[in-house]
Amino acid sequence: MFIFVKNFKTMQSPFLSPFYLMAKPAGSICNLACDYCYYLEKAQYYKQDLSHRMSDEMLDLFVKEYIESQASDYVNFTWHGGETLLRDISFYKKAFKLQRKYAKSKRIENVFQTNGTLLNDAWCRFFKENDCLVGISVDGPQRFHDRFRLSPSGRGSFDKVMKGIDLLNRYEVEWNAMAVVNAFNADFPLEFYHFFKDLDCHFIQFAPIVERALYKDNTHNHSITELKTSSSENLSLLASLRDTNDVAALVDFSVSPQQWGNFLCSIFDEWVRNDVGNIFVQIFDSTLANWVGQPPGACFYAKECGHAAVIEFNGDVYSCDHFVFPSYKLGNIREKGLQQMMYSKAQQDFGKAKAKLLPSQCLNCKWLFACNGECPKNRFAYTKDKEPFLNYLCSGYYKYYSHVAPYMDYMAKALENEQAPALVMDAIARGEL
Numbered sequence: 001m002f003i004f005v006k007n008f009k010t011m012q013s014p015f016l017s018p019f020y021l022m023a024k025p026a027g028s029i030c031n032l033a034c035d036y037c038y039y040l041e042k043a044q045y046y047k048q049d050l051s052h053r054m055s056d057e058m059l060d061l062f063v064k065e066y067i068e069s070q071a072s073d074y075v076n077f078t079w080h081g082g083e084t085l086l087r088d089i090s091f092y093k094k095a096f097k098l099q100r101k102y103a104k105s106k107r108i109e110n111v112f113q114t115n116g117t118l119l120n121d122a123w124c125r126f127f128k129e130n131d132c133l134v135g136i137s138v139d140g141p142q143r144f145h146d147r148f149r150l151s152p153s154g155r156g157s158f159d160k161v162m163k164g165i166d167l168l169n170r171y172e173v174e175w176n177a178m179a180v181v182n183a184f185n186a187d188f189p190l191e192f193y194h195f196f197k198d199l200d201c202h203f204i205q206f207a208p209i210v211e212r213a214l215y216k217d218n219t220h221n222h223s224i225t226e227l228k229t230s231s232s233e234n235l236s237l238l239a240s241l242r243d244t245n246d247v248a249a250l251v252d253f254s255v256s257p258q259q260w261g262n263f264l265c266s267i268f269d270e271w272v273r274n275d276v277g278n279i280f281v282q283i284f285d286s287t288l289a290n291w292v293g294q295p296p297g298a299c300f301y302a303k304e305c306g307h308a309a310v311i312e313f314n315g316d317v318y319s320c321d322h323f324v325f326p327s328y329k330l331g332n333i334r335e336k337g338l339q340q341m342m343y344s345k346a347q348q349d350f351g352k353a354k355a356k357l358l359p360s361q362c363l364n365c366k367w368l369f370a371c372n373g374e375c376p377k378n379r380f381a382y383t384k385d386k387e388p389f390l391n392y393l394c395s396g397y398y399k400y401y402s403h404v405a406p407y408m409d410y411m412a413k414a415l416e417n418e419q420a421p422a423l424v425m426d427a428i429a430r431g432e433l
Helices: 040-046 056-068 089-103 121-129 142-148 158-170 189-198 232-240 243-248 257-274 282-291 338-342 345-356 394-416 423-429
Strands: 020-023 074-079 107-114 133-137 175-181 203-208 308-311 316-318 329-332
Touching: 056 074, 056 089, 074 089, 089 107, 089 121, 121 158, 133 158, 142 158, 175 189, 175 257, 189 257, 203 257, 203 282, 257 282, 257 394, 257 423, 282 394, 316 338, 329 338, 394 423
Parallel strands: 020 074, 020 308, 074 107, 107 133, 133 175, 175 203
Antiparallel strands: 308 316, 316 329
16 A cells, blocks of 8 residues: 655654545546556456446545544545546545535645656646645656556556656645566666656655465456455465465566565665655655654554555445455445444454464564564465465565664664754764764
8 A cells, every 4th residue: 555645754644543544536447557556456346337436426425424534633535546637637626625515623635646647737736726745656767667557558658657747846746756666676776766866756655566366267367365364264275375386476577575675775775874854765764663663654564454444436445455355345435434444343353463463483573563564465475484474575674674773773862862863874974883
């Protein structure tokens, strides 16, 4: 799940609120056909409504229910996809009008996640006028981006994305980057990172791609994620799978643990010497947050899941963006309230399973406080003792946390003394680290 918030810089997070929903006003429909997209296949669950368009009636119900269900004075609306801009500006104007109608004294923030190819002057004016934050999906330089982010006809999307970013800058719209790290671009971490620096991008989320195809039938490919924690029977089924089968199921563009660890360490070394306090990389901020005992700002590194769910175009609510399967459907807001669904036993069990299913290797790991097992969707590997539910990327994360520990210790101490973490750069320059 990719989350951008305007106060990302201070590590404020939607997870500080009771719960958070990511809205899919166009469902899984997208104008691109990225090879590694995990959401395009969700259209199979809604064959009865091929338009995948949130109705005005559903929009009203969602906005009202979502605002009224929040205990916090801050309400974050994240519009996600599929591709959010396949709904025209008039739809979001209605949404913002409804927000004003139901907000009362609450502060509303709107975040749009988009592939950037449909951005134009009208969209950028709209975002600027309404103080929106825009998350752009861009995978680095063209030779990396166009490897997987393709149109349905197979054409690269890089040029259109760059045009969109130029427009956002021209209209002074605040934007962040979401960059997928895969088996191809992971071997070029500094080229990847410098691309975003050259774009003058100050907020970056690196998302490792780990995807598997478990088996095929006559309708679609099934992901092993669908079996993960929906029931005790599924847990038993997952535990019975052999490690060799899990590895064999990896799609070839998935990043390896070694690549992921090397990627993070290489970029961290550049960042901690030159860019602390100027460029904000989500995993580095989340690491520092966990280091000082604060909420990490990203569900991947939190102790429990279950605070962040998804609402589809028709009002169906699912436990998580990566678990949009029938087993994880909590209900529909026409029939159940959001609080009822989000505080249900099913959702509470889903959230607690993250910690409950940690293998002994994780429970005895000195970096558990920083990693917390990462995302459950990636916990399909086995420990040396053949315990299930080890994160596939574990060895990469272990290398990363071991590498950054002295610098995190220093920055944590600086925060404890009410000093800026950026002082770490001076300490490095003086040879103290």
